Amino acid sequence: MEQPPPSDGPLVEKRKRFLERHRERLSDQTPPHDAESMGSGPRNRHDRPQIPVGQRVVPNWPVLDLGVHPEVATEDWRLEVCGLVEEPFELDYEGLLAMPQVEMQSDFHCVTTWSLLDSTWQGVRLFDIAARAVPRDEARFLLCTGWDADPGSGEPYTTNLTLSDALQPDDLPDGRDVLLVHGWNGRPLPREHGGPVRMITPRLYAWKGAKWIRRIEFLAEDRLGFWERRGYSNTARPWANDRYSR
Numbered sequence: 001m002e003q004p005p006p007s008d009g010p011l012v013e014k015r016k017r018f019l020e021r022h023r024e025r026l027s028d029q030t031p032p033h034d035a036e037s038m039g040s041g042p043r044n045r046h047d048r049p050q051i052p053v054g055q056r057v058v059p060n061w062p063v064l065d066l067g068v069h070p071e072v073a074t075e076d077w078r079l080e081v082c083g084l085v086e087e088p089f090e091l092d093y094e095g096l097l098a099m100p101q102v103e104m105q106s107d108f109h110c111v112t113t114w115s116l117l118d119s120t121w122q123g124v125r126l127f128d129i130a131a132r133a134v135p136r137d138e139a140r141f142l143l144c145t146g147w148d149a150d151p152g153s154g155e156p157y158t159t160n161l162t163l164s165d166a167l168q169p170d171d172l173p174d175g176r177d178v179l180l181v182h183g184w185n186g187r188p189l190p191r192e193h194g195g196p197v198r199m200i201t202p203r204l205y206a207w208k209g210a211k212w213i214r215r216i217e218f219l220a221e222d223r224l225g226f227w228e229r230r231g232y233s234n235t236a237r238p239w240a241n242d243r244y245s246r
Contacts, residue, residue, distance in 0.1 A: 009152030122183030
């Protein structure tokens with residue numbers, strides 16, 4: 001007899017209920033995706049309001065995840081870069097440190113309405129990871145996978161991005177800002193925030209940056225990630241209040 005799929009864990013179920021409560025309230029407030037300048041405060045490095053619409057500033061970095069914090073030692077960490085690329089490769093932590101390093105300041109916007117401002121990140125540009133792999137012409141999307149998994153279903157954490165959002169035109173003063181980070185404010189990235197290595201996506205909501213990242217797959221067709229399949233927006237643009245699927 002075919003078995004039913006495993007259910008999500010309690011924390012995921014709570015977040016899904018939160019999503020359902022807020023989706024209807026926000027549906028009439030969500031502007032089209034070309035209205036990406038809503039917010040308040042001084043202009044940021046993207047020439048947008050520093051605090052996106054619907055966000056509040058927090059003094060400390062809250063911890064949000066699937067309810068588990070994988071313990072991945074730096075000597076055990078590996079990143080697989082695969083899919084539609086000419087040169088697939090695997091990178092260990094020492095190999096990541098051997099790549100060109102950047103230090104960059106940016107803000108961190110969570111879909112649950114809080115923003116952490118002015119963090120300084122140490123790491124490697126995703127663009128440099130992609131350049132080493134050489135994406136094929138048909139590659140248009142990324143699917144990123146973390147070491148964590150939902151305790152209820154066993155499903156690993158994944159999130160998807162368009163290749164254009166992931167790599168970005170080099171039109172910012174400090175260049176492309178989607179990073180694989182191993183450091184935060186001059187210290188190793190804490191385990192509870194995705195250490196030893198996570199992705200950050202400053203121009204998208206933060207769930208688009210996989211914590212405890214272990215795989216980046218280049219795809220021709222879009223493949224929804226963990227939260228995208230559960231009702232979160234596929235595009236995730238903070239300055240458009242683009243939190244949930246319609």
